Amino acid sequence: MEQSNEKKLTISDVAEALGVSKTTVSRAISGKGRIGKNTRERVLAYIQEHNYKPNAMAKGLAQLKTYNIGVMLPEDYTVVDLPFFQTCLIGIEETAVSMDYDILLTMSRESDCTQLVRMVENHKVDGVVLMRTFTKDIHIEYLKSQAIPFVTVGSTNYQDVIQVDNDHRSACRELISILLMKKLSHIGLIGGIESHVVTQNRLQGYIDAHDQVGVPVNQDIIFVNVQKEIMIERAVEKLMQEQVDCIVCLDDAVCMHVLNKLRKEEVAVPNQMKVASFYDSSILENNLPSITSLSFNARELGTVACKTLMEIIEGHTVKQRTLLGYEVTLKESTML
Amino acid sequence: MEQSNEKKLTISDVAEALGVSKTTVSRAISGKGRIGKNTRERVLAYIQEHNYKPNAMAKGLAQLKTYNIGVMLPEDYTVVDLPFFQTCLIGIEETAVSMDYDILLTMSRESDCTQLVRMVENHKVDGVVLMRTFTKDIHIEYLKSQAIPFVTVGSTNYQDVIQVDNDHRSACRELISILLMKKLSHIGLIGGIESHVVTQNRLQGYIDAHDQVGVPVNQDIIFVNVQKEIMIERAVEKLMQEQVDCIVCLDDAVCMHVLNKLRKEEVAVPNQMKVASFYDSSILENNLPSITSLSFNARELGTVACKTLMEIIEGHTVKQRTLLGYEVTLKESTML
DNA sequence: CTGAAAGCGCTTACAG
DNA sequence: CTGAAAGCGCTTACAG
Numbered sequence: 001m002e003q004s005n006e007k008k009l010t011i012s013d014v015a016e017a018l019g020v021s022k023t024t025v026s027r028a029i030s031g032k033g034r035i036g037k038n039t040r041e042r043v044l045a046y047i048q049e050h051n052y053k054p055n056a057m058a059k060g061l062a063q064l065k066t067y068n069i070g071v072m073l074p075e076d077y078t079v080v081d082l083p084f085f086q087t088c089l090i091g092i093e094e095t096a097v098s099m100d101y102d103i104l105l106t107m108s109r110e111s112d113c114t115q116l117v118r119m120v121e122n123h124k125v126d127g128v129v130l131m132r133t134f135t136k137d138i139h140i141e142y143l144k145s146q147a148i149p150f151v152t153v154g155s156t157n158y159q160d161v162i163q164v165d166n167d168h169r170s171a172c173r174e175l176i177s178i179l180l181m182k183k184l185s186h187i188g189l190i191g192g193i194e195s196h197v198v199t200q201n202r203l204q205g206y207i208d209a210h211d212q213v214g215v216p217v218n219q220d221i222i223f224v225n226v227q228k229e230i231m232i233e234r235a236v237e238k239l240m241q242e243q244v245d246c247i248v249c250l251d252d253a254v255c256m257h258v259l260n261k262l263r264k265e266e267v268a269v270p271n272q273m274k275v276a277s278f279y280d281s282s283i284l285e286n287n288l289p290s291i292t293s294l295s296f297n298a299r300e301l302g303t304v305a306c307k308t309l310m311e312i313i314e315g316h317t318v319k320q321r322t323l324l325g326y327e328v329t330l331k332e333s334t335m336l
Numbered sequence: 337m338e339q340s341n342e343k344k345l346t347i348s349d350v351a352e353a354l355g356v357s358k359t360t361v362s363r364a365i366s367g368k369g370r371i372g373k374n375t376r377e378r379v380l381a382y383i384q385e386h387n388y389k390p391n392a393m394a395k396g397l398a399q400l401k402t403y404n405i406g407v408m409l410p411e412d413y414t415v416v417d418l419p420f421f422q423t424c425l426i427g428i429e430e431t432a433v434s435m436d437y438d439i440l441l442t443m444s445r446e447s448d449c450t451q452l453v454r455m456v457e458n459h460k461v462d463g464v465v466l467m468r469t470f471t472k473d474i475h476i477e478y479l480k481s482q483a484i485p486f487v488t489v490g491s492t493n494y495q496d497v498i499q500v501d502n503d504h505r506s507a508c509r510e511l512i513s514i515l516l517m518k519k520l521s522h523i524g525l526i527g528g529i530e531s532h533v534v535t536q537n538r539l540q541g542y543i544d545a546h547d548q549v550g551v552p553v554n555q556d557i558i559f560v561n562v563q564k565e566i567m568i569e570r571a572v573e574k575l576m577q578e579q580v581d582c583i584v585c586l587d588d589a590v591c592m593h594v595l596n597k598l599r600k601e602e603v604a605v606p607n608q609m610k611v612a613s614f615y616d617s618s619i620l621e622n623n624l625p626s627i628t629s630l631s632f633n634a635r636e637l638g639t640v641a642c643k644t645l646m647e648i649i650e651g652h653t654v655k656q657r658t659l660l661g662y663e664v665t666l667k668e669s670t671m672l
Numbered sequence: 673c674t675g676a677a678a679g680c681g682c683t684t685a686c687a688g
Numbered sequence: 689c690t691g692a693a694a695g696c697g698c699t700t701a702c703a704g
Contacts, residue, residue, distance in 0.1 A: 008459075010681055021691045026683060033684080036689055053457040057402060058681030061393045061696050071441070075426060082418050090411060093443055097451065102460055105407070105441040107429055115433065122392040123344075123697095124438055229622055283619070286565055346697055357675045362699060369700080372673055394697030397680050459681095 009052040018046055029054060068104045069096055069309060070119045070128035072139060075107040081251070083281055084298045085131055088153060091302025092129060099310050101126075110195070113139045120146055127313045129153060129305050133163075133197045149312040153305045155197050155321070162312060164305040164322045166296040168198050168278075171326035172205025173212075175276060175294055176248070178328065180213050182336055184245040184274060188221040190235050190258060191250030199224065202250065202278060218242075224250075232257040240267070246274035246334065252281045255291065274334045289332035296326050345388040354382055365390060404440045405432055405645060406455045406464035408475060411443040417587065419617055420634045421467055424489060427638025428465060435646050437462075446531065449475045456482055463649045465489060465641050469499075469533045485648040489641045491533050491657070498648060500641040500658045502632040504534050504614075507662035508541025509548075511612060511630055512584070514664065516549050518672055520581040520610060524557040526571050526594060527586030535560065538586065538614060554578075560586075568593040576603070582610035582670065588617045591627065610670045625668035632662050 015022045020039065027033040028043035046052070060066045071092060073085060089103075096103055104125050106115040116139055119125055127149035130139055133156040140158050143150045151162040179187055189206060192199035203222070210217045221242050223235040236258055239247055249255035255277040259269065267273050269289055277284065280293040301324055311318045351358045356375065363369040364379035382388070396402050407428060409421055425439075432439055440461050442451040452475055455461055463485035466475055469492040476494050479486045487498045515523055525542060528535035539558070546553045557578050559571040572594055575583055585591035591613040595605065603609050605625055613620065616629040637660055647654045 011683095012681075022682080023684080023691055024689090027690090030683080034689055039689080051457075053459070055397075055681050056458040056460050057393050057397045058696090059683075061391075061397050061698085062681080062683040064696065066393060068440070082422060086418060089441075090443060093441070093451075097454070102455065102458075103441045104404070105425075105429070105439045107426060115429075118433070119438065121387075121389040122438075123389070124392050347699095348697075358698080359675055359677095359700080360673090363674090366699080370673055375673080391697050394680090395699075397682085398697080398699040400680065 008055075009050060011052075011054065014043070014046060014050075014052055018043060066124055066126050067100060068102050068125045069306070069313075070104045070106060070116070070125035072116060072128060072130045072132075073105060073107050074109075074132045076109050084279075087298035088131065088302035088305075091299040091304075092306040093302075095303050095306035095310070101310070108139070110134055111138070113142050117142060120148055127151075127309045129309055134195050135197055135200065136195070149309060151305050151309045151312070153301055155201060157197070160320070162308060162318060162320060164301060164308055165198075165324070166301065166326050167323040168201040168326075169205040169208065170323075171294045171296075171328070172202040172278065173208040174205075174326075175278070175292075175328050176206050176209035177212060178330070179246055179248070179274070179276065179334065180209060180215060182274075182334070184334075185215050186218070186221065186242070186244045187246045187248055188223070188235075188239040188242070188244040189248050189250070190223045190226060190232060190239070191254035192224050193227070194224050199250065206248075227254070229257050233261045236261045236265075240265070240273075244273075246276065249275070249277045251279050252277050252284045252293075256283060259287065259291075270333050270335050276334055280329065289335075292331045292334040293329055294326055295329055297324065300324060344391075345386060347388075347390065350379070350382060350386075350388055354379060402460055402462050403436060404438050404461045405642070405649075406440045406442060406452070406461035408452060408464060408466045408468075409441060409443050410445070410468045412445050417615075420615070423634035424467065424638035424641075427635035427640075428642040429638075431639050431642035431646070437646070444475070446470055447474070449478055453478060456484055463487075463645045465645055470531050471533055471536065472531070485645060487641050487645045487648070489637055491537060493533070496656070498644060498654060498656055500637060500644055501534075501660070502637065502662050503659040504537040504662075505541040505544065506659075507630045507632075507664070508538040508614065509544040510541075510662075511614075511628075511664050512542050512545035513548060514666070515582055515584070515610070515612065515670065516545060516551060518610075518670070520670075521551050522554075522557065522578070522580045523582045523584055524559070524575040524578070524580040525584050525586070526559045526562060526568060526575070527590035528560050529563070530560050535586065542584075563590070565593050569597045572597045572601075576601070576609075580609075582612065585611070585613045587615050588613050588620045588629075591620060595623065595627075606669050606671050612670055616665065625671075628667045628670040629665055630662055631665055633660065636660060 011022050011025050015025045024039060025043050027035045028040040056067055093103055104119060106119055108115050130152040133152050133154040140156060140161060151164060153164055155163055155165045207217055221239055221244055226232050226235050232254055247258055249258055262269055262273060269275050276292040278294050280295040284291050304322060308318050347358050347361050351361045360375060361379050363371045364376040392403055429439055440455060442455055444451050466488040469488050469490040476492060476497060487500060489500055491499055491501045543553055557575055557580055562568050562571050568590060583594055585594055598605055598609060605611050612628040614630050616631040620627050640658060644654050
C-alpha cells in the first residue's frame, strides 16, 4: 500500500517546505484567524498531497483538550440488553467521529467507579456519557463532584444532570392503557431490576395507566427482581393462580422464559393468556405467536446523547432532559 | 464529595511547593533516574495528599506515546457473538488498565477501515487489537503498511502478523473425532461465514478428524453461509434427507434454529438425531436436552491479546502465534 | 543525588 | 494578512 518509511510530518516540516510560519499552517488547517486565500490553499494542497495529519495529542495539550469522550459501558450485561448497548454505542461513535472526537471505553459495575475516576483524573477525556443509570449512582455522584461535562443515557433523579432517555414512563403507560382498553383488567408484570431507574419509570407508567381508567393496582401481580428461570416460572405460576388476563414482561429474556413456561403448562397464547414485552430484541423476533412490544431506537439515543455532550463541552447550554419517542407494536400475542 | 474548586495541580506546582525542580518530581513519579530516598518520599507524600495526577496528554507528547490502544470491535455483530466480544473486551480492558493504558474503541465492518485509518493517522493510539479477522482483511493490510504494533484476536494467513486465537482447528477436530468414535459417521455441518478465518479453521478440523479415521468427507452435508432461519431450515431438511446421524452447528444462533426445526419436524434429540455446537453461549444454556459443545475462554483471549500487544509496544519480541486451549463439553444432545 | 534547559507538536495572544 | 514567541505539562539527555 502506501509508503510508510517517510517519517511522520510535523507542522514545522510543512511550514519549512512552504516557506511560511507554523502559525500560518496552523491557521490554514483550523480555519481560525485571518489568512490569505492563496496561502491557505497552498498549505491545504501541500498537506493533502503529503498526507500530513496533525498530532492530536499536541493539539490537545495546546488547547487543554483531549478530543476524547469517555463512554461507560455496563460490564454486567445480559444477553438481552447487550445489543441495545452495542447499537447505542454505534450511534455515539458515529456522532463523536463526525466531530473529530474519539471514544475512550471503560466498563464498570454498579458499585465500582475506579475506572471512571482513573480516566477523569488522568485527564484523558473531555466529557463522559454514562450508558446506564442507577437510583443510587456513584458514577453520577463522582462526575458531579468533578464538574466535568457528562450526560446519562437513561433517566436519573439526581439534580442538574443532563439526561437523554426514551420516554419509558409514557411508553409503558400507553401500552398498558391499550391493554386495559381491551378489557384486560388484570395485567401481571414480571422482570426488571429494582435499582435501575428505568424499572421505576416503567412501574410508574403502569400505575399511571391504571389511574387513568380507575382500575386499582394490585401489588400481588407485580414481580420485580426476578431474572432467573426458576424465579420466573414461579412468578408465572402465581400469576396463573391470580388469574391474570395478561403478562407484561420487562424485557425479552424474561419474556422468553415466560413463553416457555406457558408452553409447558399448555396455556395457549393469546387465547388463554395475553403476553407483551417492554422491549423488542432479536431474540423474540421469530416467536410464534409474534409478541406485542414497545420498541425504541437505540442508535438515535446514542446519537442524541453524544450530540448533547458535544454541546456541553463546547460551552453551549442544553436541555436538561431530552425524551425520545417510542413505538407500540401490537402483534398476535395480545389479540383478543 | 471531594472539593474540586481548586485548579488542577501541575508538576510545576508540586515542584514549587516542595522547593525542588520539576525534574525531581518527574523522577519521583516515574521511578526512572537516580533520586534520593528522602526526596522521593517527600514528593510522593505531597502528591498523595494533594491528589496530584500527571496529565496523560503532556506525558504522552513528551514521550511521543499516547498510552492508548485502539480496539476494533465488529459493528456487524449478531446476538450470538456479541457476548463473546464483550467478554473478550473485558479481558483487554483489565490488562490495558493494569499497564496504565486506555482503550480507544472503534467499530467497523469487513469492507470499511476509515475509522481505523483515522485513529492511526491522528496519532491517537500506540497499537491496536483487531477483534476479528477475515481471509481478505483490509484492516490487517493497512496496519502492516503503517508499521504500527498490532495483534489480531483470531487467526490469519497474512505473513508476519502477531495473532492470538483459540485452537479452533484442534478443538473442532477433537469434537468431531469423539462423535466419529461414537459411530456417528455421517456428521452434517451448518453455519459459519466463509470469509471468516475461524470458519476455515473449523472446516479444516472437521476434515482432519475424518482423515484420521479414514472416513471420507461428504461435501453434500456441509452448509456454510447459512445464517437466516429459512436457509437453516432448508439445510436441516436436506440433512434429514441425507440421513445424517448428527448435526454440528458453527454457532449457537444456528443451533437454536436447528433445534426449533427438529422440534417442528418431531425429530427427537438425541434419540433420532444428535446435535452439537461449536460455541457455548448463554442462549443455549437452558436448553433441554443440554447441548454438547466446545467452549473457549473469551476473557483470557482478551487478556493474552492485550498483554502481547503491550510487549510489542515496549519493544520486546513475542511469539508470532499464540494458541489458547478449549474444552469439549459432552452433554445429553449427543448421548447414544 | 539534583537541576537548568531543550524539546515533544501544536495553538494563540500580540505585534506588525 | 503573516510571523516570532510564549506556552500547554510533561520528559530526558547533559552537566554538575
